[in-house]
Amino acid sequence: MSQATSASSAPRLPGNLAITPRLSRWLRVRPNGTVEVTPGKVEIGQGILTVLAQIVADELDVGLERVHLLPANTSRSPNEAVTAGSLSVRDCGMALRHVCAEVRAIYLAVAAERLGVAAGTLQVCDGMIAGPGNLRTSYWELADDALLARDASADVTAKPIPARQLAGQSVARIDIADKVFGRPRFIQDRALEGMLHGRVLRPATPGAKLVALDTAVVEGRPGVLAVVRDGSFVGVVAETEQAAVDAVARLRGAAQWSEGFELPDQTQLADWLRSRPVETTTVDKREGATPGNVLRTMRRSYTRPFLAHASMAPSCAVARWGEPALEVWTHTQGIFNLRADLAVALSRSPESIVVEHMEGAGVFGQNGADDAAFDAVLLARAVPGRPVRLQWSREDEMSWAPLGAGMAIDIAAELDATGEIVGWRHEVWSNGHVSRPGRANTPTLLAASQLAQPFERMIATNPPVSSGGGAERNAIPLYDFPAWEIMSHRVLEMPIRTSSLRTLGAFGNVFALESFLDELCVERGEDPLAFRLRHLQDARAREVLQAAARRAGWSGRRTSEGTGYGLAFARYKNASAYCAVVAEVEAAADIGVRRLVAVVDVGEVINPDGVINQIEGGAIQSTSWTLKEAVRFDRKRILSDTWETYPILRFSEVPRVDVEILARPSEPAMGAGEAAQGPTAAAIANAVFDALGVRVRDLPITRERIIAATG
Amino acid sequence: MSDADPSATRIKVNGVDRTISADPATSLLAVLRGELGLTATHFGCGLRQCGACNVLIDGQAVAACDTPLWAATGKDIITVEGLGTPERSHPLQTAFIAEQAMQCGYCVSGILISAAALLARNDDPSEAEVRAALDGNLCRCGAHNRMVRAVLRAARQARAA
Numbered sequence: 001m002s003q004a005t006s007a008s009s010a011p012r013l014p015g016n017l018a019i020t021p022r023l024s025r026w027l028r029v030r031p032n033g034t035v036e037v038t039p040g041k042v043e044i045g046q047g048i049l050t051v052l053a054q055i056v057a058d059e060l061d062v063g064l065e066r067v068h069l070l071p072a073n074t075s076r077s078p079n080e081a082v083t084a085g086s087l088s089v090r091d092c093g094m095a096l097r098h099v100c101a102e103v104r105a106i107y108l109a110v111a112a113e114r115l116g117v118a119a120g121t122l123q124v125c126d127g128m129i130a131g132p133g134n135l136r137t138s139y140w141e142l143a144d145d146a147l148l149a150r151d152a153s154a155d156v157t158a159k160p161i162p163a164r165q166l167a168g169q170s171v172a173r174i175d176i177a178d179k180v181f182g183r184p185r186f187i188q189d190r191a192l193e194g195m196l197h198g199r200v201l202r203p204a205t206p207g208a209k210l211v212a213l214d215t216a217v218v219e220g221r222p223g224v225l226a227v228v229r230d231g232s233f234v235g236v237v238a239e240t241e242q243a244a245v246d247a248v249a250r251l252r253g254a255a256q257w258s259e260g261f262e263l264p265d266q267t268q269l270a271d272w273l274r275s276r277p278v279e280t281t282t283v284d285k286r287e288g289a290t291p292g293n294v295l296r297t298m299r300r301s302y303t304r305p306f307l308a309h310a311s312m313a314p315s316c317a318v319a320r321w322g323e324p325a326l327e328v329w330t331h332t333q334g335i336f337n338l339r340a341d342l343a344v345a346l347s348r349s350p351e352s353i354v355v356e357h358m359e360g361a362g363v364f365g366q367n368g369a370d371d372a373a374f375d376a377v378l379l380a381r382a383v384p385g386r387p388v389r390l391q392w393s394r395e396d397e398m399s400w401a402p403l404g405a406g407m408a409i410d411i412a413a414e415l416d417a418t419g420e421i422v423g424w425r426h427e428v429w430s431n432g433h434v435s436r437p438g439r440a441n442t443p444t445l446l447a448a449s450q451l452a453q454p455f456e457r458m459i460a461t462n463p464p465v466s467s468g469g470g471a472e473r474n475a476i477p478l479y480d481f482p483a484w485e486i487m488s489h490r491v492l493e494m495p496i497r498t499s500s501l502r503t504l505g506a507f508g509n510v511f512a513l514e515s516f517l518d519e520l521c522v523e524r525g526e527d528p529l530a531f532r533l534r535h536l537q538d539a540r541a542r543e544v545l546q547a548a549a550r551r552a553g554w555s556g557r558r559t560s561e562g563t564g565y566g567l568a569f570a571r572y573k574n575a576s577a578y579c580a581v582v583a584e585v586e587a588a589a590d591i592g593v594r595r596l597v598a599v600v601d602v603g604e605v606i607n608p609d610g611v612i613n614q615i616e617g618g619a620i621q622s623t624s625w626t627l628k629e630a631v632r633f634d635r636k637r638i639l640s641d642t643w644e645t646y647p648i649l650r651f652s653e654v655p656r657v658d659v660e661i662l663a664r665p666s667e668p669a670m671g672a673g674e675a676a677q678g679p680t681a682a683a684i685a686n687a688v689f690d691a692l693g694v695r696v697r698d699l700p701i702t703r704e705r706i707i708a709a710t711g
Numbered sequence: 712m713s714d715a716d717p718s719a720t721r722i723k724v725n726g727v728d729r730t731i732s733a734d735p736a737t738s739l740l741a742v743l744r745g746e747l748g749l750t751a752t753h754f755g756c757g758l759r760q761c762g763a764c765n766v767l768i769d770g771q772a773v774a775a776c777d778t779p780l781w782a783a784t785g786k787d788i789i790t791v792e793g794l795g796t797p798e799r800s801h802p803l804q805t806a807f808i809a810e811q812a813m814q815c816g817y818c819v820s821g822i823l824i825s826a827a828a829l830l831a832r833n834d835d836p837s838e839a840e841v842r843a844a845l846d847g848n849l850c851r852c853g854a855h856n857r858m859v860r861a862v863l864r865a866a867r868q869a870r871a872a
Contacts, residue, residue, distance in 0.1 A: 643760040
């Protein structure tokens with residue numbers, strides 16, 4: 001995330017207000033008694049809209065129901081880049097808090113002048129402004145957009161913590177009632193006047209080019225309006241969704257494709273990653289003050305497979321190729337980023353494209369949302385003026401959306417005569433973890449490399465370490481080891497397309513690092529909690545670990561045959577939320593996770609239940625990744641293209657999850673969405689070792705892997 | 712298409728008799744979301760593997776994605792729109808709000824339907840019975856435990872009513 005820097009010591013505007021200081025870009029006060037908020041961050045199932053509404057209502061002194069959040073739209077919202085990285089409260093929430101404090105002051109100044117009293121004598125209650133005696137006015141009476149046509153000033157101070165009524169309260173989410181009563185909120189449910197339906201025929205295998213296509217098989221079919229072919233991109237526009245689906249099925253049988261990329265041998269993932277051309281970076285290096293006396297070195301290797309987003313809803317978009325603007329409705333995480341890529345791909349100005357967000361199913365990184373938007377645009381171009389709705393098939397969602405990158409991780413610890421760590425090395429081999437749109441001169445949208453005039457297929461990269469890194473995220477220990485070297489090798493071939501999946505590399509790195517510490521503790525015969533506390537200076541880190549141990553009744557290790565306990569900890573991105581997890585597993589025919597205790601410190605909490613929901617959901621999703629998930633492929637194609645070939649955790653397999661939030665109301669908010677994943681994986685692996693005495697270093701921890709690790 | 716059209720299919724949706732002009736081989740899901748404009752029932756996989764499109768057909772939770780229209784002829788179909796309204800909400804809807812039982816909510820309509828079918832045949836299910844009844848429904852966000860709590864709460868409230 002970019003940070004405005006200033007040579008002077010002048011106070012800086014908070015969050016994304018530093019990038020978009022114009023007050024009117026964030027909200028409007030309406031004469032009808034409402035406040036319209038237009039954030040650039042989007043709802044992805046994490047409840048952010050409710051949190052933002054709480055912040056606004058609190059700071060302006062209006063009822064929550066008066067706060068109306070409009071969908072993020074490139075023509076009116078601030079450019080807040082991508083809703084990702086657990087940054088929305090920090091970057092958007094804190095910006096809005098400041099905006100509202102200033103808006104409140106502006107309106108009070110106008111009210112003071114109107115009423116002929118000092119602003120300091122005025123009070124606000126639900127938008128009504130009251131002065132001495134019977135003097136009354138309101139935001140709504142004074143509503144005037146011109147008042148906010150100015151930039152924010154840095155010297156405004158938000159309310160002190162005790163004056164906030166809503167921050168820290170678990171208010172009900174503003175979107176939930178619609179969802180239980182089935183009122184349309186999702187992009188998939190969007191219906192526009194005159195809307196047509198599109199579907200795309202994806203290549204037979206990744207990288208395959210279209211050799212021949214006999215479009216006669218769909219010509220004259222009822223409801224089929226257009227067949228779009230542009231290089232290897234093939235799609236259909238039809239009157240109904242069913243007609244589009246049927247037409248694409250016919251075209252599939254009438255298409256010939258070239259050979260595509262050679263995919264890696266799934267059974268030799270680590271070897272494949274290590275043998276590719278790479279770009280190597282030294283992520284961090286710490287030199288010991290005095291070189292330790294190394295007696296021996298302990299080395300272990302870990303892997304995580306390619307993981308799928310496996311969104312519940314296949315990606316969807318609606319586009320209208322209109323004049324003067326191209327309009328796109330999408331569940332992208334970054335409306336401006338998508339617009340930038342569309343502009344490059346279509347050779348038109350970004351200003352001639354309007355992108356508006358609409359909710360999709362829960363988003364955990366870059367799924368097919370952006371790709372589907374471009375697909376919809378390419379089809380809409382064939383029927384100018386008509387909105388075209390496009391939804392991917394389940395198979396396409398599973399096998400064509402970007403995947404979370406496979407990783408191989410080596411850790412080595414140099415130990416002295418007493419078995420203490422004197423040196424540490426962590427190396428990761430992986431494809432890049434990000435190929436999001438809007439960040440390069442080449443569009444990263446799936447179809448862009450398939451056009452007759454193709455754009456170069458972008459190879460995924462990693463964000464800079466200063467913003468958390470990608471493959472190397474959380475590879476640097478938070479522990480006070482005296483010396484270390486952290487290396488990242490980004491694989492430069494990408495036959496399997498990768499991009500952001502929740503936590504990027506942190507899931508793999510924390511799994512590896514915290515498993516390794518457990519192995520070390522076993523060798524030393526030291527309690528894993530005591531060992532960690534001995535190596536952590538950070539008081540907040542120590543407190544989450546101690547609280548998790550207390551809450552879980554941590555008493556060292558195994559208490560009964562077949563049951564195991566494991567502990568793990570991380571501070572996400574080494575700069576965000578702290579999270580410690582204790583796992584209890586039952587090892588019978590299969591591994592079952594019975595209970596997860598998670599303790600977090602996320603700084604200021606606006607909505608505690610929202611944070612609990614994120615931690616709980618993160619821990620459960622991580623349990624699914626850890627026990628079940630791996631994308632299967634052969635040398636030609638992705639084989640995991642349904643829920644049967646890519647199973648995820650089911651209701652009967654979900655553990656109890658017990659979450660505790662440590663109260664830190666005066667600390668900056670840090671975001672909760674990605675805190676629990678890494679620690680959960682390692683806690684489960686450590687608990688499996690406790691139960692069975694078997695160390696599984698290759699995810700997922702399945703029965704087969706346990707048998708392999710035993711042998 | 713008139714009621715007299717012999718090729719039309721008659722179904723009852725949320726208590727209302729409907730005459731459907733679509734090809735009888737069309738999926739019930741496509742009819743609900745298309746011709747009838749009832750979009751609470753969501754497409755998830757088209758393969759009866761995720762439960763997102765579950766509807767009640769004569770009281771049973773059934774995937775609408777691979778139920779052809781003809782198989783629903785003369786049947787009583789309930790979707791989430793017919794389960795309850797804000798004014799007359801089903802105990803499950805009240806309980807899902809009370810427990811804030813979702814993250815994104817895309818899977819929720821199918822889960823409400825599976826739970827409604829369960830409560831209709833068992834008004835006092837155990838937690839394990841709730842989990843078993845929902846095992847055919849997938850949730851990617853990890854809101855499972857909240858939903859289980861909500862179903863148990865709804866059962867309690869329905870028994871008390």
